[in-house]
Amino acid sequence: MTAAIAGPLVEARSLSRSYRLGESVVPAVRDVSLAIAPGEFVALRGPSGSGKTTLLNLLGLLDRPDEGSVRVGGRDGEALTEEERSDLRRDRFGFVFQTFNLIPVLSAEENVAYPMALAGASAARRRERARELLAAVGLSVKLGVRPDLLSGGQRQRVAIARALANAPSIVFADEPTANLDSHTAEEILDLMRRINAERGVAFLFATHDALVVSRARRVVTLHDGAIASDAAA
Amino acid sequence: MSSLALAWRNLVRQKRRSFLMIAVVTFGFAAFALAGGFIAQSFEGLREGTIKSVGDLQIVDRRAVGKAEEATLEYGLPDARRARALAAADPDVAAVLPRIDFVGLMTTGAKSVPFLGVGVDPGPEAAATLVPELIVSGKYLAGDGGDGVVLGTGLAAALNVKPGDRVTMMATTPDGSLNALDGIVTGLADVRIKELNDRYVAAGVGLVSRLLQSGDTVSKLVVFLKPGADEDRAAERLAKAMAAGGYPIVVRHWRELATFYEQVKLLYVGIFGFVGAVLVVIVILSAAIVMTMAVTERTREIGTLRAIGTRPSGIRTMFLAEGVVIALAGCVAGTILALIVRAALNASGIMLPPPPGATHGMPINVKLYPLAYGAGLLAMVLTMAIASYFPARRAARMPIVEALAHV
Numbered sequence A: 001m002t003a004a005i006a007g008p009l010v011e012a013r014s015l016s017r018s019y020r021l022g023e024s025v026v027p028a029v030r031d032v033s034l035a036i037a038p039g040e041f042v043a044l045r046g047p048s049g050s051g052k053t054t055l056l057n058l059l060g061l062l063d064r065p066d067e068g069s070v071r072v073g074g075r076d077g078e079a080l081t082e083e084e085r086s087d088l089r090r091d092r093f094g095f096v097f098q099t100f101n102l103i104p105v106l107s108a109e110e111n112v113a114y115p116m117a118l119a120g121a122s123a124a125r126r127r128e129r130a131r132e133l134l135a136a137v138g139l140s141v142k143l144g145v146r147p148d149l150l151s152g153g154q155r156q157r158v159a160i161a162r163a164l165a166n167a168p169s170i171v172f173a174d175e176p177t178a179n180l181d182s183h184t185a186e187e188i189l190d191l192m193r194r195i196n197a198e199r200g201v202a203f204l205f206a207t208h209d210a211l212v213v214s215r216a217r218r219v220v221t222l223h224d225g226a227i228a229s230d231a232a233a
Numbered sequence B: 001m002s003s004l005a006l007a008w009r010n011l012v013r014q015k016r017r018s019f020l021m022i023a024v025v026t027f028g029f030a031a032f033a034l035a036g037g038f039i040a041q042s043f044e045g046l047r048e049g050t051i052k053s054v055g056d057l058q059i060v061d062r063r064a065v066g067k068a069e070e071a072t073l074e075y076g077l078p079d080a081r082r083a084r085a086l087a088a089a090d091p092d093v094a095a096v097l098p099r100i101d102f103v104g105l106m107t108t109g110a111k112s113v114p115f116l117g118v119g120v121d122p123g124p125e126a127a128a129t130l131v132p133e134l135i136v137s138g139k140y141l142a143g144d145g146g147d148g149v150v151l152g153t154g155l156a157a158a159l160n161v162k163p164g165d166r167v168t169m170m171a172t173t174p175d176g177s178l179n180a181l182d183g184i185v186t187g188l189a190d191v192r193i194k195e196l197n198d199r200y201v202a203a204g205v206g207l208v209s210r211l212l213q214s215g216d217t218v219s220k221l222v223v224f225l226k227p228g229a230d231e232d233r234a235a236e237r238l239a240k241a242m243a244a245g246g247y248p249i250v251v252r253h254w255r256e257l258a259t260f261y262e263q264v265k266l267l268y269v270g271i272f273g274f275v276g277a278v279l280v281v282i283v284i285l286s287a288a289i290v291m292t293m294a295v296t297e298r299t300r301e302i303g304t305l306r307a308i309g310t311r312p313s314g315i316r317t318m319f320l321a322e323g324v325v326i327a328l329a330g331c332v333a334g335t336i337l338a339l340i341v342r343a344a345l346n347a348s349g350i351m352l353p354p355p356p357g358a359t360h361g362m363p364i365n366v367k368l369y370p371l372a373y374g375a376g377l378l379a380m381v382l383t384m385a386i387a388s389y390f391p392a393r394r395a396a397r398m399p400i401v402e403a404l405a406h407v
Helices: A052-059 A082-092 A108-118 A123-136 A152-163 A182-199 A210-215 B003-013 B015-054 B080-088 B122-128 B153-159 B205-212 B231-244 B259-297 B299-307 B312-348 B370-397 B400-404
Strands: A010-021 A024-036 A041-045 A067-072 A093-096 A170-174 A202-207 A218-223 A226-232 B057-061 B093-107 B112-120 B135-138 B148-152 B166-172 B178-189 B200-204 B220-225 B249-253
Touching: A010 A052, A024 A052, A024 A067, A024 A226, A041 A052, A041 A182, A041 A210, A052 A170, A052 A202, A082 A093, A082 B312, A093 A152, A108 A123, A108 A152, A123 A152, A152 A170, A152 A182, A182 A202, A182 A210, A202 A210, B003 B015, B003 B312, B015 B259, B015 B312, B015 B370, B057 B231, B080 B093, B080 B220, B080 B231, B093 B122, B093 B153, B093 B205, B112 B153, B112 B166, B112 B205, B148 B153, B148 B166, B153 B178, B153 B200, B166 B205, B178 B200, B178 B205, B200 B205, B220 B231, B231 B249, B259 B299, B259 B312, B259 B370, B299 B312, B299 B400, B312 B370
Parallel strands: A041 A202, A041 A218, A093 A170, A170 A202, B112 B200, B148 B178
Antiparallel strands: A010 A024, A010 A067, A218 A226, B057 B220, B057 B249, B093 B112, B093 B166, B093 B220, B135 B178, B148 B200, B166 B178
């Protein structure tokens, strides 16, 4: 289980981020402030180009803002070195991507064990926990199988198990159902809801999938890089 | 999953590319090991040949160092028998050979040719040096040499003489008068340096002493040490013993006398260094291209690894490890290749052209020289590490978001 943390897990304060596109500068996120509390199940929605993925990347410490700051467990993410931000992502965060992003040369079990190896867990501990997590996502029979031999839904389950490897307090999921058929997408969302309920892990989705939005308990709507609405579902 | 294990998996995934890169290292390493073995063999042969000619040490009059004699035996060692016995008493000394260097004119009556002569003690000289092996016609000097002389084939051709023919040697004595003696050609030697071959004469010290009227004076004592003897310590002891015996001498080492050896060695080291540098550059360029391609192809994977908590240093280590694994695999294969090629070359009997100044080539003989293999391993590992460093650094510095979005 995730350790209890007082206050928000992740907090964005007046975040702004722009990208250069040829000669022009395109603002992706504009003056966004947002806090995610422990155990939340939040969807960031909005049309393409509204800044969902950019905001998710900033909150997940994958990118640095032009202005504003991201605080993780009370620590200012912008004041940290790349090595410290890596350690924070490894220990506190989990990531699930639209294209699954598993390491192709590793088996399902090794993919799940990899973040634990980064954290210095023993081989026995990694093996035990990887098997436990793969059983929890229904893939006990696929331990030694490489990602290219798994279906899309199975790959996303392995990715979810990997995201949970180091018992994170929050999982960032960027369009996790976009490459799945509707039935598999529903199964994956059910799995995430169950993990959220049973393990207390918060989830933050960037999505424009209505199914994901319908399952969220809080929906933040972005429009042109700014928060248009933030409401409980 | 260690960085090395992950590196190995990635190399296995990219079989064709990894094979090509390992092949480059394999050939580079094998070339390194074979060239090193060949050069080591050449050095050893050159060293042995040099020592067989000039001895491990030479005892000469102190005044002879760096000076040319204006008169015959001007700086000779008098009372040579006693000096020889003194030197031979050293526990590390295997043989002490007296030599008298002299110049003169050799004639058959019809023709006269200047010569460079050496007076020797034939028995020990034959045992310790290569001269008897150079005899191509007739025999080397026997016993104390008697009236026998050995001529270089070039000199014999110039004089038109053969074994059994009589020749007359003329030379100046230490007091400046001219003396002449007859000698009988016992054999012809093919001395491997052409200029010397055209002038070479060897005769017993007895005959030469009579010709020069020099009594018991010799030019030098050539000392051969027992195998494994410490050259420096032996030289020190000999210098003390000879000084105590009343001889104002210096002991010279073979390296001081064989400037040719050092020049050839420098030439070989230069050639080897150049070839090695070319090999290293080829391996670095090939490896850098392959590693850059690997980084580009795995950009999204790098983004994923960074996202889930791999530190930039971890990414750098992973790609460096791939380079090192390629180097190690290439060195293992290169060792096998080098051993096969070495065996084939040594069995081939290929003759190498003669080195500068020599008249004969020698069969190729590549030595198994562990230092060359060790140096090859070090060079390949360092080369691959250097070649991998910049692509690895690029991978480690890649912005995560850009890497994740890479198509």
